Amino acid sequence: MSKIWDAIIIGGGAAGLFCAGVAGQLGKKVLVLDHSEVLGEKIRISGGGRCNFTNLHSNPSNFLSLNPHFVKSALARYPSKEFIKLIQSYRIGYHEKHQGQLFCDDSAKQIIDLLFAECANGGVTIRYPVKIQSISGKAGEWLIGTDGGQERAKSVVMATGGLPVPAIGATAYSLDIAKQFGLKVIDPRPALVPLSFTSGEFENLNALAGLSLPVKIASGSKGSRYGACTFNEDLLLTHKGLSGPAVLQASSYWIEGEPIHINWIGSAASGSSIDCGELFASEDSRLKLTENLLASFMPLRLAKAFAEQKNLLGRKWAEVSKKDRQALQELITHWSVKPAGTLGWKKAEVMLGGVDTKELDGQTMMARSYPGLYFIGECVDVTGHLGGHNFQWAWASGFACAHSL
Template identity: 55%
Template sequence: MLPYDAVVIGAGAAGLFCAGIAGQRGARVLLIDHAPKVAEKIRISGGGRCNFTNRDAGPANFLSDNPHFCRSALARYTPQDFIALVQRHRIAWHEKHKGQLFCDESAEDLIAMLLRECEQGNVTHWQPCAVQAVRQAGTGFELDTDRGLVRTARVVVATGGLPVPKIGATDFGLRLARQFGLRTTDTRPALVPLTFDAAAWAPFVPLAGLSLPVGIRSGDGEFLEDLLFTHRGLSGPAVLQVSSFWHPGQPIDVDLAPGADLGATLKAAKGSSRRKVANELPQHLPARLAEAWLTRHPELAERPIADTRDKDLLQLAASLQAWSLTPSGTEGYKKAEVMAGGVDTRELSSQTMESRKVPGLYFIGEVVDVTGWLGGYNFQWAWASAAACGRALGTAPDA
């Protein structure tokens, strides 16, 4: 008999959760991670409080080449299921914004919860321990690891995505998929700040640090969130969200005064205001933004608004409410919160996450081509895909 029913590679969100579920259902599980510390991404997420799910998470909140793939797992392990687990472990939590749930105290509470769940499943945990190679052997697999050769019936790849290499992210999962003949889709940094050519960005550098609510759109992504100006470009939730939909060469469109009709407001001010345009605009926008914007329209700034042509006011308003700009790039995997793309979901069973080509080989979490919006969705995918796989690995009947 093989010593393990399953080896889970990667003790992050998905790997820990999957190992615990499979172990509690009777599987003999070995969990391996090469990093010195378990679940570093949970630890640093949500400013140390981990935005662990989104109350309203559903398939519409995820990007994938195959958008229906995530439906089954998300339906079978819901945010409410994870909330119930968090409550069973007496971890206090709160809702912050748009359904985003955070720990009251610390992300460490969640890590401790996941480790307790693994203990309850008698999971063997080797960390730090690198895996050098995985190959098929007989009806199962063999792994070369720092602690020697391991034989197992099944292998779960939960090695995450490429963001933040300095805390252990690698392309191991993608390489393993290709080694076994599974297709991968193109990968790119997502939930990431956008950057611009230094010369094009120079007029906006004085705005670094300014944050304001905006409407933003790129490709199929459209959001109403806060935008943050930085020295190199744009960040903040609005830009992180839209970055997942952005492709090089495409513009992003920004409405810097969402919900307002700035053109009509400025035209109406002509009848009642004796101010110059430079003094009128800050009545309707953050003053720093108005000031920086008018340096790009010096001919208007000093003109009394009453003497300014409607056409010029409408153009000024349009430049603010239909601001179209083309990023030169992103801040890359050093700053990205997730990787878009990954193991092609057409290669996997949506019920169990098992490879269709290589029975016994599973992929879960971020390494799979399912990418959530900002706001707890990526952890919900980690839990849901891990639950689908963990239940399939467990020998006990499905609850």
Template identity: 50%
Template sequence: MQNVDVLIIGAGAAGLMCAIEAGKRGRTVLVIDHAKKAAEKIRISGGGRCNFTNLHASPANYLSQNPRFAVSALKRYTQHDFIKLVDHYGIGWHEKTLGQLFCDDSAQQIIDMLLDQCNRNGVQLRLETSITSVSKPDDRFTIGTSQGTVRAHSVVVACGGPSIPKMGATGFGYEVAKRFGLQVIEPHAALVPFVFDDVMRERSKHMAGVSVDAVVSYKKTSFREGLLFTHRGLSGPSILQISSYWEEGKDIRVNLLPGTDVFEALKSAKQAQPKQELKTALAGLLPKKLAAHITAEQKLSGRLADTSDKVLRKAALAVNEWTIKPVGTEGYRTAEVTLGGVNTKALSSKTMEATSVAGLYFIGEVVDVTGHLGGYNFQWAWSSGHAAGQFV
């Protein structure tokens, strides 16, 4: 039997950050993970370059049933604090777009930095170890693992959400929460591509690979970023962002040519070049494949001179206000994050500790706090991990 001050379940972004901070305070810390390597999601993140934070990170970039919950942790450990750490390690980085910061070389540098910090602060890391039970028979926790029993004053659940199960992601954190009587908000795949129904997929499969700058909207929420047609439906940053807001069975609206009133543009074209075919005029505004697709779908044909304003408006609507009903999303298989999770009502926003179970903490993605695309999810992992690390 091993005795420690703090046992952390999950050697991901949040768990490692918490371990470092607790280690700095002289706590004995053991981090357990069932994977072969620590922080596999960091390794694959940002296309291998890890979008480790965002210059503009603020509570407004997070979804939660309690939007105020993240405020305190985000304020106490900010993007600038993490950038300072990255700079201290001499890791080169650049802003790609919209405040998104990426490593110049490799995401592995972030992992190496965190593991070095763990090492310097006496954190013990135990990989390829599964947790079989977590209980609190007295004032300490008893944790059964595949490598023996551990007794701990504090348990930190940092095992993320079920997105990308192939990488070892599980919903284990929710089980621990429920086991201790905490409520879990129904989890959903988020930051995930949409899929079309069979008919639409067949009709648009030749569009795979076509990308445009677009504004994608659901109810009052809109994102202007890239949109990509895939073999199964739609992807790209604007689609991933809106997927976190979309509700099954509902439409989304897409403006495929933001900043251009296509009706006015076609009317001007009709005056300037009346002999031009409508499909040629559209192809002057959009990628050729997309213009041809819209022309075929809307059954548009003929010269501009012979086309009524009503038909021009129909063409314009198909570009500026394309309405689609995705049949679903690609689900946890490809989702970057999980929406929902441990209800923040049950946690202290200052310490991340469960208010009803002394010594039990939840941090990172397992909590019902989900960031937009663009480095916000790692920032939540750093901030919430740091917050708990001051108190465990």
């Protein structure tokens, strides 16, 4: 009879390695299996190479899930301050960039090294590349068939992540295993992803590719699967459509066929003292050309594009009719556009959907109907906002699971 592991974790990414380290240090005999040649690739490319490893303000409202309450227990048990303590104990330098987002000073590789060190401290065995061929079993004894032979375990933890970036080994394996056991899976969809547009809708704006500015963006609708949300963030115009943090955030709430709404006066929109209504009405403004007046709020190239769209380019503000002024103001503060689609899994940072949280116990991540079968990290129907929340979910769900193995 081969050795029986306390737990076999399938997937050695953020959630899998973290869970393995914690469980190992709690005295469990843990084996991690991964099909990739290199582990931690998503961590390595995250946060522009510096890994936005958590967020100071991470809380349940930063997550999309059919059941928004599901994350509460795990996040409360392992909040971002706990991961920060771990980072500090490894003397990894970090800084806050924007709205509580914490990044490594040096490199994302430090997070990968930390996870491997934690696994080593827990005596975890890690094998890769290994092809997983089958998973079967029941409470107390699970059988994992691999190209290197069969392994036995008391518990099996699915941690193969989401579908983004297939080029670095992303698969739907955890979702396939959930379905194999009859668990419901919420259809996966790319999220935190740039949006594309048909050329008709976007004609004079894609000539401005490369331009970035703060905007207020709104997407989704109250009655829809994940509701609606508004963000004050930077938007980037690209050759293919719209990107930048504002659009990535909005993409998670976007409903196919529906418009997104942009107020291009980001600084005014985010509550600064600039009031566009007042400025448009001021005596000084009367002598300005329309595009120069708009340029008080946005880059001149964009201001010209908007003025052109309303046939007001080169016209003094004083000469513009009240009706045309209102139409222009409406255009820049309530710009609605219907995206044609997203740039798909290649460009997405995370997956919406996954194993339905109704199937799992929120305190342990265990399948309610299959004792000993767990799902953690991105494969669960829990998707974080941009800004370190997705890693925070990987740590928190991994921690909850590790304590239950």
